[in-house]
Amino acid sequence: MNIKYNVTTKPQQKPQDESNLGFGKIFTDHMFIINYNPQDGWHNGRIEPLGDLCLHPASPVFHYAQEIFEGAKAYRRPDGQIQTFRLEENCRRMNRSAIRAAMPPLDEDFQYEAIHRLIDLDRDWVPHSEGTSLYLRPTMIADGKSLGANSATEFIYFVICAPSGAYYAGGMKPVRIRIEERYARAVKGGMGSAKTGGNYTASFKATKEAQDAGFDQVLWLDGRTQTCVEEVGAMNMFFVLDGKVVTADLGDTILPGITRKSVIHLAKAKGYTVEERKIPLEELLEAHANGKLQEAFGSGTAAVISPVGELNYDGKPYIINNNEIGPVTMDFYNTLTNIQFAKAEDPYNWTDIVKEYER
Numbered sequence: 070m071n072i073k074y075n076v077t078t079k080p081q082q083k084p085q086d087e088s089n090l091g092f093g094k095i096f097t098d099h100m101f102i103i104n105y106n107p108q109d110g111w112h113n114g115r116i117e118p119l120g121d122l123c124l125h126p127a128s129p130v131f132h133y134a135q136e137i138f139e140g141a142k143a144y145r146r147p148d149g150q151i152q153t154f155r156l157e158e159n160c161r162r163m164n165r166s167a168i169r170a171a172m173p174p175l176d177e178d179f180q181y182e183a184i185h186r187l188i189d190l191d192r193d194w195v196p197h198s199e200g201t202s203l204y205l206r207p208t209m210i211a212d213g214k215s216l217g218a219n220s221a222t223e224f225i226y227f228v229i230c231a232p233s234g235a236y237y238a239g240g241m242k243p244v245r246i247r248i249e250e251r252y253a254r255a256v257k258g259g260m261g262s263a264k265t266g267g268n269y270t271a272s273f274k275a276t277k278e279a280q281d282a283g284f285d286q287v288l289w290l291d292g293r294t295q296t297c298v299e300e301v302g303a304m305n306m307f308f309v310l311d312g313k314v315v316t317a318d319l320g321d322t323i324l325p326g327i328t329r330k331s332v333i334h335l336a337k338a339k340g341y342t343v344e345e346r347k348i349p350l351e352e353l354l355e356a357h358a359n360g361k362l363q364e365a366f367g368s369g370t371a372a373v374i375s376p377v378g379e380l381n382y383d384g385k386p387y388i389i390n391n392n393e394i395g396p397v398t399m400d401f402y403n404t405l406t407n408i409q410f411a412k413a414e415d416p417y418n419w420t421d422i423v424k425e426y427e428r
């Protein structure tokens with residue numbers, strides 16, 4: 070499959086002030102887009118000026134939320150080049166989500182090349198300031214026109230890019246998390262491990278209520294018994310429990326985070342005992358009471374490593390590490406971001422430089 074280029078004749082002004090990019094609010098000049106239908110399969114892959122999509126109001130994406138997406142980043146290296154981090158993992162997860170959502174997979178090497186070509190064309194948009202990056206949002210939606218409650222037969226895959234700063238407006242500072250016991254995000258056999266828009270819709274009401282009450286996010290409990298902690302709205306959770314690094318095991322209710330996988334790898338390399346298992350809320354609260362809950366942090370592409378300063382359950386605050394960034398959290402943040410930004414060696418081959426492609 071080849072990729073056609075239609076380069077804009079009207080490039081936009083790039084943000085002058087990188088200190089206030091926000092997250093996912095400014096977009097680059099181009100997008101990648103490719104269509105699918107049963108006769109031609111995936112076809113007409115092209116990079117073109119970023120623009121609106123034109124969809125029929127009966128397009129199934131509007132009615133049945135048949136949609137999946139990914140989140141990845143491109144980082145500016147000290148030598149001025151640009152690199153991606155474990156992007157092949159995002160392409161693989163995209164296809165796992167596609168299969169769960171009854172959508173057609175798109176060749177992973179092709180996804181990877183399309184994304185690298187798009188970053189290459191918009192490379193001047195990758196910001197330079199500390200902590201900033203180019204956020205990449207590959208997305209697949211159902212297209213066509215049919216109100217029948219069945220999978221669509223036509224689809225669109227596209228990728229847009231957003232120069233971004235910190236996901237949490239406060240930057241790298243401990244967040245306050247409410248443990249959610251009234252609503253559920255995912256249940257066994259459902260879509261929780263797929264990166265599909267509906268999972269986020271399911272979490273918005275609880276998140277808004279938590280934010281209105283002064284919290285940053287909610288921590289979800291397992292949907293069936295609501296006794297074990299699972300993950301946060303946009304990140305996986307880690308706890309430092311009596312010196313061990315503990316995270317919820319994967320199943321069909323948790324997003325298998327690429328940052329999570331990287332933290333587990335780093336933790337083992339640093340000599341920590343790592344436990345991937347069910348984490349009863351009761352155990353966490355007891356560990357807090359006994360001083361054994363030493364640190365908590367979230368991991369995610371957008372959130373990076375995000376220290377948790379407070380878990381709030383049933384109106385009661387459980388303050389962690391004095392509401393300060395703990396040494397283990399800081400160490401993972403530094404090790405991970407040093408690899409992502411090429412400030413340290415990449416012993417695991419997780420990063421790839423974006424080459425200059427012929428067009």
Ligand code: PLP
Nearest residue numbers: 303304305324326327328369370
């Ligand atoms: N869990 C949820 C629900 C997420 O939205 C994300 C973000 O992508 C993560 C976990 C972390 O995944 P990753 O590290 O691949 O970004």
Ligand code: COI
Nearest residue numbers: 140141303369370371372
């Ligand atoms: C990411 O970290 O890439 C995500 O997808 C989180 C997003 C929902 C803001």
